[in-house]
Amino acid sequence: MTLEILTADALAPVRHGFFTRAGGASSGIFAGLNCGTGSTDQTEIVEINRNRVAEAMDVASDHLVGVHQIHSAEAVHVIGPQGDKPKADGLVTATPGIALSVLTADCQPVLMADATAGVIGAAHAGWKGAQAGVLEATVDAMVHLGASRNNIHAVIGPTISQRAYEVGPEFFDVFLDEDPHNTRFFAGGDGDRMHFDLPGYGLSRLRAAGVGSAEWTRHCTYYDPDRFYSYRRSVHDKDPDYGRLIATIRL
Numbered sequence: 001m002t003l004e005i006l007t008a009d010a011l012a013p014v015r016h017g018f019f020t021r022a023g024g025a026s027s028g029i030f031a032g033l034n035c036g037t038g039s040t041d042q043t044e045i046v047e048i049n050r051n052r053v054a055e056a057m058d059v060a061s062d063h064l065v066g067v068h069q070i071h072s073a074e075a076v077h078v079i080g081p082q083g084d085k086p087k088a089d090g091l092v093t094a095t096p097g098i099a100l101s102v103l104t105a106d107c108q109p110v111l112m113a114d115a116t117a118g119v120i121g122a123a124h125a126g127w128k129g130a131q132a133g134v135l136e137a138t139v140d141a142m143v144h145l146g147a148s149r150n151n152i153h154a155v156i157g158p159t160i161s162q163r164a165y166e167v168g169p170e171f172f173d174v175f176l177d178e179d180p181h182n183t184r185f186f187a188g189g190d191g192d193r194m195h196f197d198l199p200g201y202g203l204s205r206l207r208a209a210g211v212g213s214a215e216w217t218r219h220c221t222y223y224d225p226d227r228f229y230s231y232r233r234s235v236h237d238k239d240p241d242y243g244r245l246i247a248t249i250r251l
Helices: 043-056 127-132 134-144 169-178 180-185 198-208 231-236
Strands: 015-019 075-077 090-093 099-104 108-114 119-125 153-156 186-188 194-196 213-216 245-250
Touching (some): 015 043, 090 099, 090 134, 099 108, 099 119, 108 134, 108 198, 119 127, 119 134, 127 134, 127 169, 134 198, 153 198, 169 194, 180 186, 198 213
Parallel strands (some): 075 090, 153 213
Antiparallel strands (some): 090 119, 099 245, 108 153
């Protein structure tokens, strides 16, 4: 099976892709293109999957660069292949031939580019990281490298949609304490449950950061098991682990 790579016109002509689980070597609950080195999948199989992604992005395997994701607001500047992965959730570079990557399984994979300046970024933005400011930190880091804020185009890839993201009142309170206007990202559910609009929240943060454009591909990880991994779906299905999707961008 061939790889399935989702792209966005807003990021053109910069090479990028939100990879689905199609075309991978993993089996069982990881069936497909599991690129999560932190999963319990076989290490050599994950390496095969990651090599396929690197080949699709036309970079050497060690030039497919990621970070040790910790749901933070940390963004790092990448200038070449890395040894140990730094603890962060955002990456930026102005170096051609480096493919920045983030791993997700419901959280937002966000790819950014100022094609004119030759500066790109990638961010892993779950609710914690997004609220902490990882999107703004990544934009700021791109500007520091020479990008123009209003020339940065940002695209949120496959993530969990509002109708699949049920939360409790304590979650709602966290966002209400941050900003009363955050109520617009919640819709009513059963009893005291609500549904949170993660991509809507991400888009709001990106637009407030002043980027030239921000959009979501409108793919839901939870409701499309044939194409996407989902942490929340794995919990509901009582699976012992779950695969990780990869999103990547390069100059």
